[in-house]
Every structure is written in structure tokens, then in C-alpha cells.
Amino acid sequence: MLSSSILKSVFLVSCLFTTACTQHHALRSPVDADGEFYGQSGDSGHHVAHDGSQRHVFASNLNCEDSGDNYRTAHFRADHALDPSQKSKFATPPSYAFNRGIPLSPGDMLEVQIENGEGFNNEYVLNPDGSLHIPLLLPIASAGLTVQQLAEKIEMALVRAEIFRPTAARASVRVKHWAPVNIGVSGAVFNPGRVTINENSQESIVSERLSAIGDFAAKRSIVEAIRAASGIRPDAKLDQVILLRRGWQVELDLSGVMQGKPVQDVALVDGDQIIVPTTGCFQSSLARPSQVTPRGFRVFMSNLTQPANDNSGAAIGRYSSNLPYGSTLLQAAVSANCVGGTQFVNAPRKIVLSSKNPITDQMQVIERSVESLLRFPHREDINPHLMPNDAIACYDSDASNLRDIARSVSEIISPILLMF
Structure with missing residues (x-):
């Protein structure tokens, strides 16, 4: 019995000693006992410090302390005008601004038929700038127009080029395929930003596009290049993206991708270089899914x-x-x-x-x-x-x-x- 009691005592002492060692x-x-983590404005950790010299970003005077709200979406009220100073300007929009029919967009594939114009009848694809290129005619701005309005512009172009007389110019336009479009969505939505809708990659449509005149390079843009590089980091300076081309450089504001505003999405050519500067600080508003993240x-x-x-x-x-x-x-x-x-x-x-x-x-x-x-x-x-x-x-x-x-x-x- 004595031995059993001794063993039980040893057992209890061992438990207490082991527990103390475990604690x-x-x-x-x-090692990072202070609990600091990168991205907090003004914090300094073992391997990174956000001090005064890092608060101002290259080529600007942006203060990183307020950068967390740079790319947040704006909120709007239905009972208030978007911009009171511009209310009178947009009170009566032009006739082409909001067509009842579906307006044309870059990348749409059209079938153009011109009476007694066999050399012009063909299938066409609107270029990235929204223009329509018909042989022997100057480019026709088509984005935002209906097919009927575009047909009238083609007739006028034929007359101005002295190819047809005004009484003989007859054109008709039919849409064979509506292309995907990029739309900015902002306000009271769960994930504001720029979205792509009407994506369709049917094989029959692809073959028809190959035989049509013109093409739409939907994936030769800065946004697509950034996406191909796995997206931007949370410390990126999205409103100052630099594009280098043949020794020239231009700064582009891509913040609209996150905010649902218009974006300067320039078409790229072979040899271009894109540089996304860093703000040196973490921006939580950039840490969400989007076209550039x-x-x-x-x-x-x-x-x-x-x-x-x-x-x-x-x-x-x-x-x-x-x-x-x-x-x-x-x-x-x-x-x-x-x-x-x-x-x-x-x-x-x-x-x-x-x-x-x-x-x-x-x-x-x-x-x-x-x-x-x-x-x-x-x-x-x-x-x-x-x-x-x-x-x-x-x-x-x-x-x-x-x-x-x-x-x-x-x-x-x-x-x-x-x-x-």
C-alpha cells in the first residue's frame, strides 16, 4: 500500500511539473511576441517598419494613413441627384444617349447588306474603339447606336464618298452576335466594381468571327495583363499604374475597376511594360475579389x-x-x-x-x-x-x-x- 501511495504521489507531482513545462x-x-503584423499604419514589426519616410508614395504626396479608403465604393441616395451641379446639364440627354433598342458595343458582329453593293456586303466586327471599317469608307463611329441609326450613317457615308447617289443608297444592318461588355457597378451592392456580362464562347460563333471583317481583342488590355500576373497586392497604388511603350510612359488610373467607375483600359501591343507602384501600406479595401485582384x-x-x-x-x-x-x-x-x-x-x-x-x-x-x-x-x-x-x-x-x-x-x- 505504501508503494502504491508513493507512486500516486509521484504521478501527481509529474503531472504538475509537466503542466508547468508545457505552459x-x-x-x-x-517569436513575434508583440503581436504586430504588417499593414497597420504606424506599426513597426521585426522585419518591417512604417515610419514617416514611407508615408508618402513615389511621384505623389499620398499619405498612407488614409489609404485604406482610397478605393471604397461611393454610396448614393435615390432621392438625391448624383451631382447637383450637373443636374441641369443632364436634364435632357441627347437622343442617342439612351436608345430604346439595344445599342451597339465594341466586339459586336454585324451583317451589313447594301442594295446593289455586292462589294460591301459582308459580316463585320466592331473594333475596340467602337468604329466600323467598311472598304473604301472612312471609319464609322458605331458604339452606342442602334442598328437602324448605324444603317443611316452607312448610307450617308456611301453618299459622301460619291459611291452612291442619295436616292440609290440603301443599307440594312443585322446583329449576328452581341459581344461581352464591361459594366461599372457601384453603390449598394455586395461586390462593387467593373464586371463583364454576356460572355459567350460558342464554337459556331468563333468560326463566324474568323470569317468576318474586323476583330475585337477583348484580352489585350491592361486589366487582363494584371489579372494574368495573379492580380494586384493590397499595397498597390491602383490610381497610378505606369505603362511604358517605346521609351514613353503614361500614368493610368485603374481605381474605377474597384469602384465601378470608368477605367482607362488602354489596348496593349507587343513589348509594352506595366508597372504597378506600391504605397508601402496595406489597403483593406483592395482585399476583395475583382477584375484586378x-x-x-x-x-x-x-x-x-x-x-x-x-x-x-x-x-x-x-x-x-x-x-x-x-x-x-x-x-x-x-x-x-x-x-x-x-x-x-x-x-x-x-x-x-x-x-x-x-x-x-x-x-x-x-x-x-x-x-x-x-x-x-x-x-x-x-x-x-x-x-x-x-x-x-x-x-x-x-x-x-x-x-x-x-x-x-x-x-x-x-x-x-x-x-x-
Whole structure:
């Protein structure tokens, strides 16, 4: 009996000693103990500092402290004019501004028939600038017109070119395929910005376009080039994108892609170079899906906590680790099954995030508790946005660790107790 009591005492002392060691070593905070993460204005971490010299961006006097609201969408009221100073100017729009029929747009494929004009009858595609090129005629501005209005302009062009007499010029236009169009959507919508609608890639339409006169290069734009480079980072200066062409440079404002406003989307040629400057600071308004940002990205997750014994059992699969762009650490923690369950045991869990700073290319590690994420989801210093290829790991709470330690020690002591 004495030996059994001694063993039980040793067992209790071992549990307490191991728990103390666990608290000091296994659950101690990572190297970035101050909890600072890149992107917070005025903050300084181990590998990055946003001091006074970085607040002003190259070629401008932009202050990074206010850059978080640069690309947010505007809100409008239905009972107020969009711009009171312009109300009288747009009170009576021109007749062609809002046609009852569907207006023509660049890329539309048309069939033009001219009476007694066999050399002109063909299928045409509106050029990127919205003009129609018919042999022997000057380019005809067609974007925004109806087919009837375009037919009248073709007749006038034939007469002005002295090819037909006014009484003999007869033209008809028929639309064979409506092309995709880019539309800016702003205001009270979930994801404002520029969207592409009416996309259609039927094989029959593609073959007809190849035989038509003219072409529409929908994917030779700056927006498409940025998208091909996996999109902009949250620190990009989107209103000052630089285009270099044959020794010349021009600055373009692409912020309308995020705001739903008109965009200077210049057509590109071979050899062009695009430079997207950095503001040196994180802009949360750029961390969402759009035409110039990633639609989604992959995050590496590990959840080897109880009650899940592996990632498969924790429901961490292909779709849960591919998150929409703009996701936060709390959303990733929920996706990794790190949140929920018994509150006393699971609320003190720790979430560790390892991320590469896109400005300095240095790895940074932060640790957050599940409780702090749930209590302060609005604070970006506690609940930061995730970046592509970030790594997330969940660690058990003190109660779970103590339980597992006691279970492990019990498995070792139990065989010894059976011997006495």
C-alpha cells in the first residue's frame, strides 16, 4: 500500500511539473511576441517598419494613413441627384444617349447588306474603339447606336464618298452576335466594381468571327495583363499604374475597376511594360475579389487538435483551404474547424499564422486566441486579412494539454501499479 501511495504521489507531482513545462515551452508565444503584423499604419514589426519616410508614395504626396479608403465604393441616395451641379446639364440627354433598342458595343458582329453593293456586303466586327471599317469608307463611329441609326450613317457615308447617289443608297444592318461588355457597378451592392456580362464562347460563333471583317481583342488590355500576373497586392497604388511603350510612359488610373467607375483600359501591343507602384501600406479595401485582384487563393492549414485526430477528420480538404480573396484569420480558423465545441476547453485555443510580407519578402508569425478573434473581429491588428500561401496552425488549450498529459502519464503508470 505504501508503494502504491508513493507512486500516486509521484504521478501527481509529474503531472504538475509537466503542466508547468508545457505552459512555459509548448504554449509560449511565437517569436513575434508583440503581436504586430504588417499593414497597420504606424506599426513597426521585426522585419518591417512604417515610419514617416514611407508615408508618402513615389511621384505623389499620398499619405498612407488614409489609404485604406482610397478605393471604397461611393454610396448614393435615390432621392438625391448624383451631382447637383450637373443636374441641369443632364436634364435632357441627347437622343442617342439612351436608345430604346439595344445599342451597339465594341466586339459586336454585324451583317451589313447594301442594295446593289455586292462589294460591301459582308459580316463585320466592331473594333475596340467602337468604329466600323467598311472598304473604301472612312471609319464609322458605331458604339452606342442602334442598328437602324448605324444603317443611316452607312448610307450617308456611301453618299459622301460619291459611291452612291442619295436616292440609290440603301443599307440594312443585322446583329449576328452581341459581344461581352464591361459594366461599372457601384453603390449598394455586395461586390462593387467593373464586371463583364454576356460572355459567350460558342464554337459556331468563333468560326463566324474568323470569317468576318474586323476583330475585337477583348484580352489585350491592361486589366487582363494584371489579372494574368495573379492580380494586384493590397499595397498597390491602383490610381497610378505606369505603362511604358517605346521609351514613353503614361500614368493610368485603374481605381474605377474597384469602384465601378470608368477605367482607362488602354489596348496593349507587343513589348509594352506595366508597372504597378506600391504605397508601402496595406489597403483593406483592395482585399476583395475583382477584375484586378485574385478571385481566390490557397492557404495551408493544420488542425491536429482534439477531437479531430487529423486534417481529414477535421474536414480540411481541397475546398476549405481554397478561400475567397479578402478572407480573414477568423474565417480561416472557422474553415479549419478550430472554432466551436466545448467553450471551457476550446475557447482558449491558439491560432498561429505565418505570412510573407509582400513588401519586404520576410516571413512574419503571429499568434491569436480563438476568444480574441471572436471578440474583436473588426480589429485588423487582431484579425488580419490572409494572403496567398499563408500557413495556419491550431494549437490546443491548456485544459486539453493537461488532459492529454494526464492520459499519457496514466498509460505509463498504470502497468506499474498493476505490478503491486
